Amino acid sequence: MSIDVMEHKANVVKTIDNCSTEEMLSLIQDAEQPIVFKGLCANWPLVKAGLESSDSAMKYLAQFYQGMPVTAYYLAPEHQGRVFYNDTLDGFNYQAGKLDLRQIFTQLTAPQAASIYMGSTDINQCLPGLGDDNSFNLAPLSPLTNIWLGNQTRIAAHFDFPHNLACNVVGRRTFTLFPPEQISNLYIGPMEFAPGGQDISLVNIDNPDFNRFPKFAKAMEAAQVAELEPGDVLFIPSMWWHHVRGMDDFNVLITHWWRDTPGYLGRPNNALLHAMLSLRSLPKAQRQAWKALFDHYIFDHEDGDLEHIPSAAQGMLTTPLDEINARKLRADLTNKLKR
Template identity: 55%
Template sequence: MSQQASIKEIANCHPGDIPDFVFSSSEPLVLRDFAADWPVVKEAQKSSKHAADYLRGLYRGNPVFACYGPPENNGRVFYNEQMNGFNFQGSKVDLNLVLDKLFEQAAQQNPPTLYVSSTEINSVLPQFNRLNNAGLDSLNPLTSIWLGNQTRIAAHYDFPHNLACCIAGRRRFTLFPPEQVANLYVGPMELSPGGQDISLVDIDNPNFDTYPKFKQALDASLTTELAPGDALFIPSMWWHHVAGLEDFNALITHWWRDTPAYLGRPEAALELAILSLRSLPDAQRKAWQSLFEHYVFEPDLQKDAHIPADAKGMLTLPLDLPNAKKIRAGLLNKLKV
């Protein structure tokens, strides 16, 4: 297997004191000791049990969705063999029960997989963000907690930017640039373990006979390990595989986008393009590709300079709320069958 490059690291970066270049970076950045002063991290420095007890003290009883996988999964959260379901079972349970089970299983050589993913922090730990704040409130991020044992989460991408803060245990991140999608062997779009398209390659034991182009993805990949207090900035659309390395691992993510929510999610545009364009004859697809390059992927105010400003409509750049509403209403009407 190829040697993966390390992610660039930034020192002396703390909540409320993040340089602008971090947020504008097109590549991942590690912020060492970013959250070292958070109370939860200070407890984790004592022990994982102290960190878990700190979370218990903030918990207010709302159930969390927990995933359970048998020992033979070796921590991998993935599909079943038929790819018509998953290799784990999930249910809503009390967070205390999950924490109890994690520590009960800690002594086992190959324990079952226990995993709580992407749980909005205010719904279960309403005081956590006030006491352990990343200083991103102006960005209005969606803040979530992830915890479990030695889990392995397949490479996937997220549309929002992400500042991921390790608060207990250690996690290894392996990241791939967006342009590596063709080398990652992505699974079905309609069904995935976490609701987001994932790579089918087992990064810890890649089958290069089945997935030969994955070697190219590995050559382009970056990797890092986070300890309690470390943070990782993951730019929008970067694929990332995440592995928990200890018996108890906890992570806080902060997701935000650069554009207003009224512009919608780009995934909707992709699905509509698959519906409308993917099955067209080759010549027609190429023609539409030229139109997309002109109007979408290479927008330029000068291209539309010949159109009066008041007449630009959906070509207004950046797109404003009134025109966004018109486009949305028009699409809803056109999609009626």
């Protein structure tokens, strides 16, 4: 296993060559930075089919398709593949609909300049059996495995709560990644209304308007870029913002998402929404007081902080929170939110 850190290019994601799957799993276990694993899935049949031709890759995928309609986006040529809002941010710049996957393939091979994009789609529901030879065995992590495909499209910078092992199987993709702390420099759009349902940066990364978005220059200083060839795998840590560009006429990505905590603990964005409801409108002095409470109980807590409380009396302060106390807490919250 050889490591090419490329320290002289701070904007390039660390790259590891000649790595086994076992070594990869060990390296990402505690990783807090993105990592590219060159050629780690190069032996997958779909990768090999894609290297032959786009048509070979589509034929390979079609043999697993059972007819389930999938959601696809159509973008007119003037949008140059950028999946985004309309000009007034009260709608989107694409048309979305349910299509047969073979219809998508037909449109992708048509002589047109329009952009076609199929986003996150469960591989086991859409293409049962494809994952047998075209995904990693991450059983201990219980990942959600999805497939993404399209032509030359651009997906605005967004974040995901789960960790992501993104396998670039057909075509080339470029990821531009930003650390979580760069959120204030990314100019995030509306929370409850966004393409794909996930908050996105409003900055056009290919042609940023620094007059409108001056702090984005700082975000770019902190950005890391990964240019992926077929067979390359990118580890994206939880909460890292990432802009994704499909470089070729046909691109396919297979992702594995997983979280570090059990599902019964819920999604952290629910806590953020509740904070929007109950904290955001408070006077600044009160917000700062609540910030101190959050820092104490949530963000800065350490092992040993609760030694002054008997274990049996710690209740919801127990770390990690067990399922019984989690359910009690959820029930209590549900009752209070009904008032």
